[in-house]
Amino acid sequence: MKQIPLGSTGLMVSEFCLGTMTWGRQNSEREGHDQIAMALDHGVNFWDTAEMYPTNPVRKETIGGTEKIIGNWFGRNGGREKVVLATKIVGEGTSYVRDGAPITGASLRDAVEASLRRLQTDYIDLFQLHWPNRGSYHFRKIWNYTPPATPAAEVFADMTDVLQSAAKLIAEGKIRAIGLSNESVWGAANFIRLAQALGLPRMASVQNEYSLLCRQFDSDWAEFSVMENMPLLAFSPLAAGLLSGKYAGGVVPDGTRRVNSPELGGRVTPQVFEAIAAYLGIAARHGLNPNMMALSFVRNRPFPVIPIIGASNLDQLRMNIDAADLVLSDEVMAEIDEAHRAFPQPY
Template sequence: MKYTTLPNTDIKVSKICLGSMTWGNQNTEAEGHEQLDYALSQGVNFVDTAELYPVPATAETQGRTSKIIGSWLKNQKREDLIIASKIAGPGDYTAHIRTSGFSKEALNEAVNSELKRLQTDYIDLYQLHWPERTTNTFGVRDYVKQKEDAWQDNFHIVLEILNDLVKSGKIRNVGLSNEKAWGTMRYLNEADKNKLIKPITIQNAYSLLNRVYEGDMSEISHRENIGLLAYSPMAFGVLSGKYIKNKARDNSRLKLFPRFARYSSEQSTEATKMYLELAEKNNLTLAQMSLAFVNQRPFVTSNIIGATSLEQLKENLSSIDVNISKELLGEINKIHSIIPNPAP
């Protein structure tokens, strides 16, 4: 395994982070523990979850993923592991959790409930899962001003609440997720101006099919020292090639939940075919090439992988030893120039 540090800290994290959003739905508790054990044996020390997991989010399953991690975590050396979690943003999708945004009551309740589920005294990295305001997230390509937007500008207030949670010892660091350039800079500027806790990471989608982060956000990463925790580097499993080759298992995400079509457009499928051909020409699986590409990007702090089987997990972790040469990167960029960001 290779390691880096969370920006502005001395916290060492594995370059590959173990994602968990299938545990409690597509995966059982025993399977989740099996993945955790194997990942730990391979040097992974970084695990990511969220209060709304597993996905799809429902009232019946909410919090199961963190409980699965908690029943495993209580038997581990807590100080050797870095645990990240998130508070759900507002919206109809999460009305079964709460209807408020990032209020003081909501943040305190979310953190306290998550600590109980995880069976731990602290969370190493606590993230805002998506913005309170209405903006273009989760595959929406362009920002359009909303005529009716009841959102309140409370970046400062949210940071003050998070600052108090850090002082209490319940969380150690703060991160953003599914955030845009404007929101990221507002948080960073408010933190600097008021000497409040500064977000150190941002968890956004990033893959061969979605390199939108390389625009404004990668410059922010570089100039403000805020690291990307890349999620969906396999594009819901599309970049394994299993759907193109008709080898997807019955419990694969897109077979179970076909409405998750963010990476299934005609353009995404065509780009995936081209990347698959390139990977095989270089004696790599598409999964290895896709993940190695993300692992080696200079603005990526850690690459969040997920798997529904131990076999998939082993292949995904093997990407850490794959080198994307300058020549191969050039070929990847040629495809990207032909079909840029088909799945934003």
């Protein structure tokens, strides 16, 4: 698989990132390790996890479980130097982790140290803030989003505290870069502004949701991403499996994410299946696998983007990896544009 720069970090990563959030819940440790082996065999050296994983649902007793599965792989097989590893600190409000406390410089250090132990490594390549303390409009919160009333000066003080802690952790060799997730353009711009003014580490990337069904990144974020060389790590590029068509007609196959999360995080709406049918129709007319079409679309946007691919089995993972070689024709892209105009925000 092609290797590309991760923004301005100096790190080279595979053009697809291996997502791991099902390991320890929907997938066993053995299945997670089988996915790791396949990913490595295909040149996927960029992996993403988080301290709160596995998900669907998040439970107190499973916090950190996915990191432990990855750590056990390194403990048994070695090869840490072959991988660019990303993880995250939980944002404010998750009572299972640090009693729901906000992200601070001190909690950033605590989270890094805990992740290092679980991952059985002495460094993390990209350490991300899972969501901002001030909240966000992601995960369907856009429908009733109210901007935070926190004074900007307080937000800037919190950002500075985090960046100062990150600088120390980078100097100690415990992390190599720091990034954002579920963030807004305003938040990212001010993190960069403060870093430049104070000589502190620059936020390297942003991990937000992006797919054929969720295209909030296409406007201000797209411009910001290009101008600031801040790549998008696109999570849920298959819309939690909806774009595969496996849930059409209300079917909930055994072993799928929808068994434990019937609404798929608010993605199942009265209008979503009509939108899905439009994209499945495009794939069928052009002889394309719908998963591969959806992943190719995300990978080839006019801004720097790396899709995070997850899978519940090896056949799915192999197919998703193969999408890296697919280039969509102008005809397919024109039909996708038409479908997007007809169904601009189906959830």
